[in-house]
Amino acid sequence: MASEFRLPALGADMDAGTIVEWHVAPGSRVKRGDVVAVVETDKGAIDVEIFEDGVVREIVVLPGEKVPVGTVLALIETGAGPEAATAAPAPAPVGTVEGRAEGPAPTAAPAAPGTGGGGPDEARFRISPAARRRARELDVDPASLHGTGPGGAITLEDVEAARREPSPAPAPAPAASPAGAAEADKAGMRAAIAAAMSRSKREIPHYYLSTQVDVAAAVDWLAVHNASVPVTGRLLFAALLLKALALTCRGTPGFSGFHRDGRYEESPAVHVGVAVALRGGGLVAPAIMDTADKPLAGLMEEFRALVTRARAGRLRASELAAPTIILTSLGEDSVDAVFPIIQPPQVAIVGAGAIVERPWVVDGKVVPRQVLTLSLGADHRVTDGRLGAQFLARLARRLGEPASL
Amino acid sequence: MTDTVRITYREAVKQAIREALQSDPRVFLMGEDVGRYGGCFAVSKGLLEEFGEERIRDTPLSESAFVGAGIGAALGGLRPIVEVMTVNFSLLALDQIVNNAATLCHMSGGQFPVPVVIRMATGAGRQLAAQHSHSLEAWYAHVPGLRVVEPATIDDARGMLRAALACPDPVILFEPISLYNMEGELTPASASARLDGARVHRRGRDVTLVTYGASLWRCVAAAGELAGGGIEAEIVDLRSLRPLDDATVMASVRRTRRVVIVDEGWRTGSLAAELGLRIVEQAFYDLDAPVARVCTEEVPIPYPRHLEDAALPGAPRIVAAVRSLFSDGK
Numbered sequence: 001m002a003s004e005f006r007l008p009a010l011g012a013d014m015d016a017g018t019i020v021e022w023h024v025a026p027g028s029r030v031k032r033g034d035v036v037a038v039v040e041t042d043k044g045a046i047d048v049e050i051f052e053d054g055v056v057r058e059i060v061v062l063p064g065e066k067v068p069v070g071t072v073l074a075l076i077e078t079g080a081g082p083e084a085a086t087a088a089p090a091p092a093p094v095g096t097v098e099g100r101a102e103g104p105a106p107t108a109a110p111a112a113p114g115t116g117g118g119g120p121d122e123a124r125f126r127i128s129p130a131a132r133r134r135a136r137e138l139d140v141d142p143a144s145l146h147g148t149g150p151g152g153a154i155t156l157e158d159v160e161a162a163r164r165e166p167s168p169a170p171a172p173a174p175a176a177s178p179a180g181a182a183e184a185d186k187a188g189m190r191a192a193i194a195a196a197m198s199r200s201k202r203e204i205p206h207y208y209l210s211t212q213v214d215v216a217a218a219v220d221w222l223a224v225h226n227a228s229v230p231v232t233g234r235l236l237f238a239a240l241l242l243k244a245l246a247l248t249c250r251g252t253p254g255f256s257g258f259h260r261d262g263r264y265e266e267s268p269a270v271h272v273g274v275a276v277a278l279r280g281g282g283l284v285a286p287a288i289m290d291t292a293d294k295p296l297a298g299l300m301e302e303f304r305a306l307v308t309r310a311r312a313g314r315l316r317a318s319e320l321a322a323p324t325i326i327l328t329s330l331g332e333d334s335v336d337a338v339f340p341i342i343q344p345p346q347v348a349i350v351g352a353g354a355i356v357e358r359p360w361v362v363d364g365k366v367v368p369r370q371v372l373t374l375s376l377g378a379d380h381r382v383t384d385g386r387l388g389a390q391f392l393a394r395l396a397r398r399l400g401e402p403a404s405l
Numbered sequence: 406m407t408d409t410v411r412i413t414y415r416e417a418v419k420q421a422i423r424e425a426l427q428s429d430p431r432v433f434l435m436g437e438d439v440g441r442y443g444g445c446f447a448v449s450k451g452l453l454e455e456f457g458e459e460r461i462r463d464t465p466l467s468e469s470a471f472v473g474a475g476i477g478a479a480l481g482g483l484r485p486i487v488e489v490m491t492v493n494f495s496l497l498a499l500d501q502i503v504n505n506a507a508t509l510c511h512m513s514g515g516q517f518p519v520p521v522v523i524r525m526a527t528g529a530g531r532q533l534a535a536q537h538s539h540s541l542e543a544w545y546a547h548v549p550g551l552r553v554v555e556p557a558t559i560d561d562a563r564g565m566l567r568a569a570l571a572c573p574d575p576v577i578l579f580e581p582i583s584l585y586n587m588e589g590e591l592t593p594a595s596a597s598a599r600l601d602g603a604r605v606h607r608r609g610r611d612v613t614l615v616t617y618g619a620s621l622w623r624c625v626a627a628a629g630e631l632a633g634g635g636i637e638a639e640i641v642d643l644r645s646l647r648p649l650d651d652a653t654v655m656a657s658v659r660r661t662r663r664v665v666i667v668d669e670g671w672r673t674g675s676l677a678a679e680l681g682l683r684i685v686e687q688a689f690y691d692l693d694a695p696v697a698r699v700c701t702e703e704v705p706i707p708y709p710r711h712l713e714d715a716a717l718p719g720a721p722r723i724v725a726a727v728r729s730l731f732s733d734g735k
Contacts, residue, residue: 128693130662148732155693155732156662 002057004072010039010046010317013196017041018066019073028056030076035316037073042192043284043320044313054078126153134159189282200341204259208339209388210375213396214360219370221402237355238274238329239300243405244398245327245350246270246291252391254383255348255376256324264347264382273323273343274303276310284310285326285343286319296405330354337373347379350395372399409590417559417591418448418524418580421566422486426456429484432570433460435471436488436524445490446526446585472498472523476506476575479521484570489525491533492541492579498523506575507550518573522566527555528619528669529713530583535705538582538713540669542618543676545577546647553647554600555579557621559589561644564598572600579646581619603650605657609637612727613657615680616667617643620718624667627723636727646676654680655688662693663730667718672700694730699723 007017017039024036035047036056054076061073127135127142131154135142138159145162147154200206218240226234249256249270257266271287278284286309288294288302309315328340329352338351353373360369374395378388398405412420425432434449434456440463443450453461464471468489475487489495495502502523510518529538546553552574556562562580569576606621607628614624621642628638641657643649658664664684668677677698684696699718707713 128662129690130693133690150694150729150732153694157693 002075003052003054003078005036005050005052005074005076007039007061007067007069007071007073008048008317009069009321010041010048011043011192011196011320013192013199014041014043014069016066016068017046019061019063020045021063022059022074024056024059024074026056026058030054030056039317042188044189044315046315046317046320048317050076052076052078126151128153128155130156131159138163186281189278193283196343197341200344204342204344204347205380206342206377207380207385207388208375208377209385209392210337210339210373211392211396212358213372213374213399214362214369215355215372215399216370218399218402219355233297235296235300236303238303238327238331239296240399240402240405241327241329241352242272242274242288242291242299242303243294243296244395245325246272247398247405248391248395249325250292252387252394254387255378255391257347257382258324258345259347259379259382260345264379267324269324271322271324273326273346274306275326275328275340276307278311284315284320285323285328286310286315287322287324289319289322325349327352337375339375340377342377342379347382348391349377351375351377409592411588412559412591413585414559414562414580414587414589415446415448415585417562417595418566418585419450419452421563422449423452423455425484425486425566425570426452426460429570431482431484432486433462433478433483434486434488435462435464435475437464437466437471437490439463439488444488446580446582448580448585449488468494468497469501473501473505475521475523476501476509476519479506479519479575480509480517485521486566486570487521487523489523491537491539491582492525492527493536493539495523495525496541502545502551502575502577503548507548510574511550519575520570520573522569522576522578524566524578524580526582526585527579528581528583529701529706529717530581530619532708532710532713533582534708538706540618540671540701542579542646543670543674543679546649546676546679548647550574551647552576552600552645553579554645555581555618556598556644557581557584557618557642558606559587559591560595561598563591564595565600565644568598568600576600579618583619584622587622601645601648601650603641603643603645603653605639605653606642607638607640609639609661611636611661612638612663612665612730613654613661614638614640614665614667614723614727615643615654615657616640617646617676618669620667620669623718623720623723626720627727630720630724631727634728636731638727649680649683651683651687654684658684658688659691662691663727664692664696665723665726665730666696666698667723668698668700669718670700671703672698673703675700697726697730699726 020038020040022037024030030036030050031053032051034050036050037048038045039048057075057077059074061067126147128149134156140159140162142154145154145158148158149155222235222237253266256270257264269290270292271289272291273285273287275283275285286306325346326343326349328338330338332354334354337353340349340351342349355370355372357368358371359366360371374392376388376392422434438445439449440453440461472487475485478485506519506521527542528540542555545551552572554565556565569578616624624640628640631638639657639661641654666677666680668675670676677700681696681698699722701718702716704716706716
């Protein structure tokens with residue numbers, strides 16, 4: 001049986017994407033979870049996974065094409081159907097990578113035999129020796145360039161052109177241009193954030209709650225823990241926050257899920273999205289999957305890797321679409337509190353300000369304590385302030401018991 | 406005032422031979438039909454009358470014998486110019502050239518240099534068919550002990566013989582058959598022509614055409630057409646095929662970053678192959694496109710005009726090869 005592999009929505013407000021590169025060719029065997037293509041969106045180049053096992057029968061959309069979400073990108077031969085047995089002669093991957101289909105080809109093309117089919121070097125990155133050397137000298141990432149040489153190869157001129165013009169290209173890069181200039185990416189991301197946040201403020205009746213939490217216990221616990229492990233194993237406060245938030249979501253329905261088509265659906269799994277500010281502006285919020293089920297050390301490791309990949313523009317599609325709730329933490333040396341905007345179709349977002357030393361009353365005495373302001377932005381269509389207050393209070397309590405996280 | 410004279414390539418060669426005969430009593434010309442007939446390409450017409458039978462010597466049809474005699478004369482202190490009708494016929498003298506001329510100086514520890522100049526016509530373009538039209542320069546360029554040169558311009562045709570006669574090594578001097586009738590300006594520069602070293606014939610910034618012999622003019626035609634399309638080709642005339650002037654070639658390739666080698670020899674095992682690899686060895690990181698070459702089709706040169714033309718590395722093929730190194734639009 002053949003199934004259609006369609007362009008997924010790689011974020012709430014994505015309506016189209018440009019195929020940058022295929023990692024597979026007709027005849028390639030794919031497994032659920034394999035990264036099969038790179039798609040350029042307003043949020044950068046994203047690896048797209050496939051959700052079925054099978055064999056690629058046909059690549060429908062060639063690199064360079066911009067297509068709407070839901071477009072069939074490729075046909076996948078899945079398992080046991082009768083067609084699979086006959087192993088339909090796969091149309092040869094004619095000039096796919098060059099983005100230049102040389103003739104229609106479907107008829108007499110030879111079958112790509114078994115695995116590892118496809119033409120040799122179909123997906124090979126082409127760059128001239130001179131261009132490669134110049135790119136290194138200028139510290140330009142050749143992968144971000146559009147080649148104009150023979151066969152789409154990147155030439156020295158392409159490298160120097162990229163260096164010359166930090167292209168003031170208009171926001172939605174017109175089709176093609178795989179991995180367009182960084183500036184265009186930035187403008188595109190700004191537009192994406194604007195669209196999502198405008199929609200959020202237009203559609204979602206936010207209510208806001210905040211509370212100040214004495215986190216001395218958590219800070220002390222972290223200090224003791226970190227003193228006992230090697231540098232690489234040290235935890236940040238963010239790991240505690242992530243875990244505590246995920247556990248709170250699990251115990252308090254109404255905050256981790258999606259509001260779609262007029263109704264709310266609680267997500268069975270809790271995937272906390274982490275808001276990551278990008279250097280040079282912009283913001284993404286990829287998810288740490290199944291946040292509640294992971295030990296702190298694992299969370300920390302994933303958190304670090306996620307931030308690194310987010311800043312390199314190499315996030316996976318599932319990571320961007322998955323968050324069921326987002327944590328935005330402005331971190332040290334910043335403000336006391338943040339009142340964040342929900343990212344549709346989610347229904348809640350939790351903010352954390354800086355941990356600051358404040359006068360605090362303990363047992364009738366004013367003492368200096370480490371204080372953190374937690375805030376909750378929630379969707380009034382789904383929950384009311386009372387439940388929101390419970391949610392925030394439970395979160396605060398969990399932070400007070402770090403050893404149980 | 407004018408320093409230039411308009412003459413043919415043939416006339417330039419003849420003037421060079423006459424000057425050599427006049428200026429050095431050790432020089433003599435020897436070969437088939439060079440005397441009474443005036444040379445099969447009429448290069449030596451009139452020289453017999455001017456210099457007499459002692460110095461313009463007709464030989465029997467035996468390349469091995471008279472080339473060998475020339476080598477012997479050179480060993481004996483003379484400065485022979487041996488004319489072989491075409492490079493195809495020179496194969497009959499290959500033993501003398503490769504086993505004797507090229508080796509004796511080395512085998513004698515430098516005691517017996519062989520200062521012979523062996524001139525031969527080369528190449529196609531005159532409908533002389535397969536047995537008179539081949540370009541086998543690469544075979545000689547393969548052999549240590551020989552110097553191999555090929556003047557492609559009027560100035561070099563006029564000037565390189567003097568340098569060849571002054572060289573203590575045996576020199577194989579190729580004269581492209583298709584250029585004998587070419588007219589051009591003879592300039593004072595001919596007087597200082599060197600035996601070695603390539604020369605940039607045309608300046609250009611976008612691509613280097615490396616060539617020699619008759620193909621120089623195919624490249625000139627191609628460069629004109631390319632210029633119309635916005636591609637400025639630089640042309641390097643090798644002049645010397647052994648030794649090759651790597652420095653001039655690499656300097657040009659480093660400037661333009663693209664190179665097409667145009668060679669009238671057959672592609673397989675050609676000088677173009679040698680040059681291509683040298684460029685990859687020495688200028689790989691300066692290349693912006695694969696090294697390309699345009700050679701003669703791998704067939705014995707056909708007799709019919711249209712087939713002969715189709716076999717040779719003509720301007721349209723050069724233009725196409727150059728364009729393939731640029732993006733589709735250019």
